Amino acid sequence: MTPAPRFPVLLWLPAALAAAFFLLPLVGLCQRAPWSSLATRLASPAIRDALWLSLQCSAAATTLSLLFGLPLAAWLAAGSSRLRTAVRVLVTLPMVLPPVVGGVAMLLAYGRNGLIGSAAEPWLGFALPFTTPGVVLAETYVAMPFFVLAVEGGLRGLDPRYAEAAATLGAGPGRVFRTVTVPMLLPTLRSGLLLAWARALGEFGATITFAGNLAGATRTMPLAVYTALETDPDAAITLSLLMVGIAAAVLFPLRRHWLPSR
Amino acid sequence: MKLAADLHLRRGTLRLDAGFVVAPGSTVALLGPNGAGKTTALRCLAGLLRLDAGSITLGERRLDGGPDGPFVPPEHRGIGLLFQDHLLFPHRTALQNVAYGVRGASRKRARAIAGAWLERVGIATPELRPAQLSGGQAQRVALARALASNPSALLLDEPLAAIDASARFELRRLLREHLRAFPGPRLLVLHDIADALALADRLVVLEQGQVVQAGSINDLVCRPRSRYVADLLGVNSFVGDCRDGHVRLGAASLTVATATTGEVLVTVHPRAVSLFRSRPEGSPRNVWLAPVLGLEHQLERVRVELGGALPVVAEVTRAAVDELRLADGGEVWVAIKATELVVTAR
Numbered sequence: 001m002t003p004a005p006r007f008p009v010l011l012w013l014p015a016a017l018a019a020a021f022f023l024l025p026l027v028g029l030c031q032r033a034p035w036s037s038l039a040t041r042l043a044s045p046a047i048r049d050a051l052w053l054s055l056q057c058s059a060a061a062t063t064l065s066l067l068f069g070l071p072l073a074a075w076l077a078a079g080s081s082r083l084r085t086a087v088r089v090l091v092t093l094p095m096v097l098p099p100v101v102g103g104v105a106m107l108l109a110y111g112r113n114g115l116i117g118s119a120a121e122p123w124l125g126f127a128l129p130f131t132t133p134g135v136v137l138a139e140t141y142v143a144m145p146f147f148v149l150a151v152e153g154g155l156r157g158l159d160p161r162y163a164e165a166a167a168t169l170g171a172g173p174g175r176v177f178r179t180v181t182v183p184m185l186l187p188t189l190r191s192g193l194l195l196a197w198a199r200a201l202g203e204f205g206a207t208i209t210f211a212g213n214l215a216g217a218t219r220t221m222p223l224a225v226y227t228a229l230e231t232d233p234d235a236a237i238t239l240s241l242l243m244v245g246i247a248a249a250v251l252f253p254l255r256r257h258w259l260p261s262r
Numbered sequence: 263m264k265l266a267a268d269l270h271l272r273r274g275t276l277r278l279d280a281g282f283v284v285a286p287g288s289t290v291a292l293l294g295p296n297g298a299g300k301t302t303a304l305r306c307l308a309g310l311l312r313l314d315a316g317s318i319t320l321g322e323r324r325l326d327g328g329p330d331g332p333f334v335p336p337e338h339r340g341i342g343l344l345f346q347d348h349l350l351f352p353h354r355t356a357l358q359n360v361a362y363g364v365r366g367a368s369r370k371r372a373r374a375i376a377g378a379w380l381e382r383v384g385i386a387t388p389e390l391r392p393a394q395l396s397g398g399q400a401q402r403v404a405l406a407r408a409l410a411s412n413p414s415a416l417l418l419d420e421p422l423a424a425i426d427a428s429a430r431f432e433l434r435r436l437l438r439e440h441l442r443a444f445p446g447p448r449l450l451v452l453h454d455i456a457d458a459l460a461l462a463d464r465l466v467v468l469e470q471g472q473v474v475q476a477g478s479i480n481d482l483v484c485r486p487r488s489r490y491v492a493d494l495l496g497v498n499s500f501v502g503d504c505r506d507g508h509v510r511l512g513a514a515s516l517t518v519a520t521a522t523t524g525e526v527l528v529t530v531h532p533r534a535v536s537l538f539r540s541r542p543e544g545s546p547r548n549v550w551l552a553p554v555l556g557l558e559h560q561l562e563r564v565r566v567e568l569g570g571a572l573p574v575v576a577e578v579t580r581a582a583v584d585e586l587r588l589a590d591g592g593e594v595w596v597a598i599k600a601t602e603l604v605v606t607a608r
Contacts, residue, residue: 159349162349167310168341168408169362169363170337171362183353186353
C-alpha cells in the first residue's frame, strides 16, 4: 500500500465545518426526541401506516425502475445518436426539476383530464392521482433517472470485448445480455437500485402534488413528517428519527457498493 | 474447409485492402508492424466488423459479402477467436467459461465436454475463477473455451503477447500441439518471428493495411520484399538507386548481379557477410573496412554490428569471434559477394 498524500493543513477547518454541518441536524433530532414516549409513538397506527406505505411504495418504484430502466439504460448505452441524446436529456430532467413541477406535469399527463389519464382510467378501473398507485408512479418518476444514469454509466464502462467473445462462442445478443452483461454489471445495478430506492423513500414534492396527502393511501413518511410538524412536533421528530434509522440500516451493510471503495 | 478473405475496410486512419487464403489444416501467421491492420482483419473474419467491400468465405459459405451482400453475425459463423488477454468471463469459473460455448448439449453434458477440454490443455483446477489463474493458465482456459465451441476455423490474436517468458515456451508448445490437431484453417496474429517459426506454415505480412508479402518462411528469408520483413527476419536491408550493376546507397555503393534500373531494396543475410582481419584476396566484389560497434551473442552464433558508411550486421561462429579478435573492437574487412545480394525493384 502506498501511503496517502499528506493532508494540507489549510483544508482542515473547512473540512471539519462541512462534517459538522451534516452532524448537527442529527444531534438536534436526537436531543429533541421524545425518548420516553418513543416506543408508544412508534407503535401508533398513523406512524405504522405511513411506514408500511412508504416501504411498499418505494419498493414498487424501485422494481419499476429496474424493469423499465434497465432496458432503457441498455438502449442509451448501445450507441450514440441524436435521438439517444434527446432521450437522455428527457430522463435527466426529473433530477433537475423541482419535484413539485414534476408532480404538476404528471397531473397534466396522467391526471383525470390529462393527456392519456382520461383514456387510461376506464382501462385501469381507477384514476391514478390521489391513489397509492399514483404514489408509486410519482416516486418512480423521480427515482428512475438515478438508476438509468448509473446503469448507463456502468454499461459504458464495461469492456465490450467480453460481449464479443461471447458472440464468437455462439451467443446471440439476448444470451450475451443475460449471461455476460448483466452479471458483469451487478455491482452497478446494486448501487443504482439503492440510489433509486433512497430517492423514492424520501420523495415528497411530486407525491404530494400528484397523489395528495391522504392518510393510509398516499401519506408516506415524508408527508407524515410534514403533516405532523404543524400539529404534533414530537411525532414529526419521531418519524424523522425512524427515517434516519431506516436509511442507516440500509446504507450501512451496503456501504461497500454505495461508497467509493478505499 | 478453406478460409478465403478479400478485405476492404476504412477505419480511422487505417485503410485495409488485404486478400489471403488459409487452407484447411494449415496455419498462417499474420505479421506486421503496429497499426498495420492485423487485429482489424481478424475482427472482420470473426464478424465483429463489417466489410466496406470484398468478401469472406469459409468453405462454400459466404460470411460477408460487403454492404450489399450477405452478413453472417459472429454467433452463427462458427469461427473461434482467441484474444490476446484471454477475455475469460470474470464471474464464471474456468469450467463454466469453457462450457459456455459448448453447443447443442445438456448442461451436464456440456460440463463433461468442458472438463475434458480443460484436461487436454493441462488445467487441473476447473473450479477457479479467472482472477485466480496465472496469465498462462488463463490463456489455456481460453484456448479450451475456443476449441470446445467446435469451430470450423480458428483465429488467434497475439496469443503469446501477454504471457511472461517462463510460461511462454510451454504455452507455445501447447498451442502448436492443438493447432496441429485442429482440422480447419488456423490464422494467428503474431509479432514475434520466433513464435511464427514455431507455429506457422506460411506467413502473410501486412503493412499499412496491405499484404506486402506472403509465403513460406524460406521464401521470406531468401527474398524479403520490404525493410520490415528484412528487419523481422534479421536480414540486412538497404534502399538505393540501381544503375549498371551498382546500387548507390548514400555515400556507399554495392556491386550487384542484376540489370535492374531504378529504386531497389537490397537485402543480404548476415551469414553471407564475411569478416577478415586482412584484406581478402579473390572474388568478392564488395569489400570495405568497417569498425566493429558491438557483439550480440546468440545460442550458436554471434551477430556482429558494423559501422561506417554502410552499417551491416554479420553473423559468424564463436570460433571466428576469437580468431578475428572481434571483442577487441577496431576495424575489420567486410566482404559480400555480388551474388549474395538480393535486389528487389520497388
